[in-house]
Amino acid sequence: MRDFRDAKAMAQTLRDSLTSKAIDISHSESLELVSKMLGVADWNTLSAMLQADHRLPGATVKPRTATASYPAIPLRDFVPFPATVFPLIAGRPKTMRALQDAYDRQREVTLAVQKDATLDEPGFDDIHHVGILAQLLDVQHFEDGTLKVLVQGRRRVTIASFVGETGVYQAEVSELGNEPQPEAPDLIRDTVARFTNYAAAHDINLPPIWPPLEKSADPGRVADIIASHIILPTNDKQDLLATFDPVTRLKRIAAAMGAPLLPRSPALDATWRRALDHANARHHRYATLEHLLLALVDDPDASALLHACKADPVAIRTSLLGYVDNELTNLAIDAGGHARPTEAFARVARHAVLLAKEFGWREVSGGDMLLAIFSENLSPAARLLDKQGVTRQNVLDVMQQRA
Structure with a gap:
């Protein structure tokens, strides 16, 4: 087996075979079955193992070269790390062509972080010169022409160069030498313990990984996985990406988790509980961004922003009620229970903390949460706001006037 696409082909063959015998299973179920057939717990673990060159019997690995050219993707307000899996949304033509080309040709892609997120056509001087190579695991096309890709960070x-004159960004890159991994068992143990507490306090759900962080002997891998989840400004995360020494990187991450974070305002605490109540009242397993926005309509800070943007809160509430009552029935569970925020909800909450810091607030408010929703620009919540004429720039302009 060469890569995850071979596993996907096996899953499709299995599904077709079962269908011919009148046994109908979903594509995701067939992926899980193939994973178990190969002795791996689940598809996410198998995919990560293949992408990280943890070879199964018979696997082959392409030789690596020191310098090479790859399709390249400029990223706004997001710093990727090796050893992690993450989604990307692409809407710029050069970006989409580069992604599609890399996926079709089963090639890796260079991810580079922009210094200025507002630039639509960044050049070499507009990006940070330490990035990562990544493998595309899956590509989804949306009706509005954008792409959503699932990406595995590699190294x-x-x-050395970043050009887009041909209609597709290309980057000439040099890979780092393979240095022996230093041993730092005490630092790893202490940092993982600190991250466990940090994640619980900030509603961070770490997906299953193999090997688990607490069993990893690689300080660089532990540092990169934790760095991708903690709450830091983009420039600070880029500094971590550019810190090549793994022990130094892990020490800096441990220190960052000890820094105090802004608390939620009392009003936002009430709004947070109200969002979960909206989900619980409908027996939903998760609280989504739509539950959150429904609660923000009655948040004093967010409501003031909506009024300043000349939005109609009644119309927003009516649309949201229709959505959560009719479009989220798949989240309902018979036994009830307590809803948990989705990962998108948690990402918005973490982004709101960064926004509040940038504005110089002493606490995170509902206004910060409202603005942060636009970071999930393909969510129904963000699209509903856009239909009401509420844009990220509208909200940002009002907040800057009040800062």
Whole structure:
């Protein structure tokens, strides 16, 4: 087996075979079955193992070169790390062509972080020169022409050139040498314990990984996985990506988790509980961004922003009620229980903390949460706001006037 696409082909063959015998299973179920057939717990673990070159019997690995050219993707307000899996949304033509080309040709892609997120056509001087090589695991096309891709971070690179004159961004990169991994068992143990508490306090759900963080002997891997989840400004995360020494990187991450974070305002605490109540009242397993926005309509800070943007809160509430009552029935469970925020909900909450810091607030408010929703620009919540004429720039302009 060469890569995850071979596993996907096996899953499709299995599904077709069962269908011919009048046994109908979903594509995701067939992926899980193939994983178990190969002795791996689940599809996410199998995919990560294949992408990280943890070879199954018979696997082959392409030789690596020190310098090479790859399709390249400029990223706004997001720093990727090796050893992690994450989604990307692409809407710029050059970005979409580069992603599609890399996926079709089963090639890796260079991910580079923009220094200025507002630039639509960044050049070499507009990006940070330490990025990563990544493998595309899946590509989804949306009706509005954008792409959503699932990406596996692989390894750090230094970017020597970054050009887009041909209609697709290309980067010439140099890979870092394979240095022996230093041993730091005490630092790993202490940092993982600190991250466990940090994640619980900030509603961070770490997906299953193999090997688990607490059993990893690689300080660089532990540092990168934790760095991808903690709450830090983009420039601070880029500094971590550019910190090549793994022990130094892990020490800096441990220190960052000890820094105090802004608390939620009392009003936002009430709004947070109200969002969960909206989900619980409908027996929903998860609280989504739509539950959150429904609660924000009655948040004093967020409501003031909506009024300043000349939005109609009644119309927003009516649309949201229709959505959560009719479009989220798949989240309902018979036994009830307590709803948990989705990962998108949690990402918005973490982004709101960064926004509040940038504005110089002493606490995170509902206004910060409202603005942060636009970071999930393909969510129904963000699209509903857009239909009401409420844009990220509208909200940002009002907040800057009040800062």
